[in-house]
Amino acid sequence: MSKLSQIYQTPLALLTDLYQLTMAQGYWKSGRSEQEAVFHLFFRKNPFQGGFTIAAGLEYVLDYLKQFRFTDCDVDYLASLEGNDGASLFSAEFLSYLTRLELRCDLDAVPEGTVVFPHEPLVRVRGPILQCQLLETALLNLVNYQSLIATKSARICAAAGSDPVLEFGLRRAQGIDGGLAASRAAYLGGCAATSNVLAGKLFQIPVKGTHAHSWVMSFDDELAAFEEYADAMPNNCVFLVDTYDTLDGVRNAIQVGLQLRKSGHEMVGIRLDSGDLAYLSIEARQLLDEAGLTNVAIVASNDLDEGIITSLKTQGATIAVWGVGTKLVTAYDQPALGGVYKLGAIQNETGHWERKLKLSEQAIKTSTPGILQVRRFFNSEGAMADMIYDELNPQPVSDIVVDPLDPTRRRLLSRDLEAKDLLIPVVRAGQIVKECETLTQIRQRVQQQLSQFHTSVRRHTTPHEYPVGLEQELHEFKTAEILRARHPHPM
Numbered sequence: 001m002s003k004l005s006q007i008y009q010t011p012l013a014l015l016t017d018l019y020q021l022t023m024a025q026g027y028w029k030s031g032r033s034e035q036e037a038v039f040h041l042f043f044r045k046n047p048f049q050g051g052f053t054i055a056a057g058l059e060y061v062l063d064y065l066k067q068f069r070f071t072d073c074d075v076d077y078l079a080s081l082e083g084n085d086g087a088s089l090f091s092a093e094f095l096s097y098l099t100r101l102e103l104r105c106d107l108d109a110v111p112e113g114t115v116v117f118p119h120e121p122l123v124r125v126r127g128p129i130l131q132c133q134l135l136e137t138a139l140l141n142l143v144n145y146q147s148l149i150a151t152k153s154a155r156i157c158a159a160a161g162s163d164p165v166l167e168f169g170l171r172r173a174q175g176i177d178g179g180l181a182a183s184r185a186a187y188l189g190g191c192a193a194t195s196n197v198l199a200g201k202l203f204q205i206p207v208k209g210t211h212a213h214s215w216v217m218s219f220d221d222e223l224a225a226f227e228e229y230a231d232a233m234p235n236n237c238v239f240l241v242d243t244y245d246t247l248d249g250v251r252n253a254i255q256v257g258l259q260l261r262k263s264g265h266e267m268v269g270i271r272l273d274s275g276d277l278a279y280l281s282i283e284a285r286q287l288l289d290e291a292g293l294t295n296v297a298i299v300a301s302n303d304l305d306e307g308i309i310t311s312l313k314t315q316g317a318t319i320a321v322w323g324v325g326t327k328l329v330t331a332y333d334q335p336a337l338g339g340v341y342k343l344g345a346i347q348n349e350t351g352h353w354e355r356k357l358k359l360s361e362q363a364i365k366t367s368t369p370g371i372l373q374v375r376r377f378f379n380s381e382g383a384m385a386d387m388i389y390d391e392l393n394p395q396p397v398s399d400i401v402v403d404p405l406d407p408t409r410r411r412l413l414s415r416d417l418e419a420k421d422l423l424i425p426v427v428r429a430g431q432i433v434k435e436c437e438t439l440t441q442i443r444q445r446v447q448q449q450l451s452q453f454h455t456s457v458r459r460h461t462t463p464h465e466y467p468v469g470l471e472q473e474l475h476e477f478k479t480a481e482i483l484r485a486r487h488p489h490p491m
């Protein structure tokens with residue numbers, strides 16, 4: 001059973017926007033359902049005013065494709081829908097066609113955990129246009145959110161450096177799947193563990209946690225609360241010390257920590273959850289060290305994000321473990337990645353591919369036509385630039401790339417450079433051809449990929465823009481198409 005079906009116990013083909021189904025009926029009715037087409041899923045701006053994005057969600061996409069079918073029950077529901085005229089929205093013949101529909105699309109995608117940039121396809125879907133169209137909404141839903149959270153997680157973990165970050169977001173996440181998908185993407189992006197136990201079970205993520213204020217509040221005094229907890233969990237004591245006075249809380253924790261040591265156990269840590277975390281952590285460290293509890297870790301939580309973690313480190317905070325919830329799983333400062341899904345090319349009756357372009361007043365919103373691939377070039381220092389080229393040409397025609405938003409910015413990418421194409425085959429004729437990866441492998445890829453980019457691209461404030469260009473022939477074709485669309489009668 002696919003993981004999604006396991007979570008939802010329901011087929012998900014209807015997890016789409018109505019217009020995908022009305023267009024599907026349109027393609028079917030006009031006899032165009034089998035017309036071969038290519039769509040690209042890409043975004044236009046890195047989130048969080050950052051310099052990079054981590055691609056995520058592909059395993060969910062493959063899981064979604066595995067379970068994709070319209071059940072009798074789905075079709076009964078669709079049959080009940082009426083149009084503005086009160087007549088059935090969908091014809092019985094079309095609905096019968098849907099129940100027999102088997103996906104035959106090809107998908108190429110960048111592996112999860114790949115560092116990606118604006119305008120680059122993360123997923124390319126090729127197949128009968130009706131089928132490609134039916135996948136749009138779910139693919140965007142699955143890739144946009146997980147890529148957003150994986151990117152946020154990578155930023156937060158970079159700020160924490162070698163300290164572990166624990167994801168504590170479930171209670172503040174956007175619903176049940178928001179919580180599950182966030183825990184997965186946060187781990188993929190670099191978090192060390194989650195407090196979300198179901199995510200731990202479903203995705204094999206390490207689970208970790210401390211205790212809540214309620215535990216302390218349920219006793220007459222804090223010392224008794226710590227003692228009882230130590231009795232119940234002698235090897236798993238991370239005491240939350242800020243329910244009353246934080247430094248008194250640290251002293252109580254120390255008392256219990258020393259008792260634990262006498263009975264052959266070691267206190268693991270204390271948690272700070274309010275107040276000035278820099279000051280309190282420095283004071284707490286001193287008290288712990290003076291008591292000989294040098295291995296006791298200081299965990300901090302309370303509305304943390306990459307900015308606060310960086311600031312706390314600059315202030316000399318002695319925090320060793322970071323608990324991050326709300327601002328991570330809700331992507332607080334940018335709650336959506338604006339990924340889109342655009343038609344790039346369509347085959348005509350003679351089998352010839354016509355490249356398609358969506359025009360916009362804003363240059364950034366004009367889509368790139370073709371069957372696109374991304375080639376990453378490396379020099380001795382790491383990744384140096386990416387080229388978006390059209391696979392309708394057997395090889396990139398030119399070595400020159402042109403900035404999609406400023407055609408005066410160009411760069412020569414010598415054929416002698418090491419290069420790698422990012423999109424790899426993941427589905428052929430509806431069958432998954434990519435080997436399944438563990439989350440551990442994917443999160444290792446994130447770190448390995450990030451290390452290929454200059455720190456100026458990775459930094460959080462005003463990052464350097466990593467060069468991504470259209471291969472020159474593609475740029476010229478796109479420009480000619482824009483001119484042709486804007487000026488159908490040459491001036």
Ligand SMILES: Nc1ncnc2c1ncn2[C@@H]1O[C@H](COP(=O)(O)OP(=O)(O)OP(=O)(O)O)[C@@H](O)[C@H]1O
Nearest residue numbers: 273274275276277278279302303304308311312315
């Ligand atoms: N030294 C610090 N430098 C920068 N930010 C900090 C520092 N200490 C705490 N913060 C952050 O400041 C924010 C709010 O902390 P503040 O002390 O105002 O509230 P609080 O401690 O939650 O108050 P309350 O006692 O009501 O729980 C949190 O996001 C916290 O992570």
Ligand SMILES: O=P(O)(O)OC[C@H]1O[C@H](OP(=O)(O)OP(=O)(O)O)[C@H](O)[C@@H]1O
Nearest residue numbers: 168212213273301302303304324325326
């Ligand atoms: O601040 P976040 O990054 O979202 O991290 C999670 C927060 O959730 C908990 O607070 P809550 O008040 O819900 O419960 P508690 O009584 O356990 O502190 C925890 O103490 C953190 O403050």
Ligand SMILES: O=C(O)c1cccnc1
Nearest residue numbers: 168195208209210211325
């Ligand atoms: O285990 C914890 O300390 C925890 C879990 C969820 C939210 N906040 C804290």
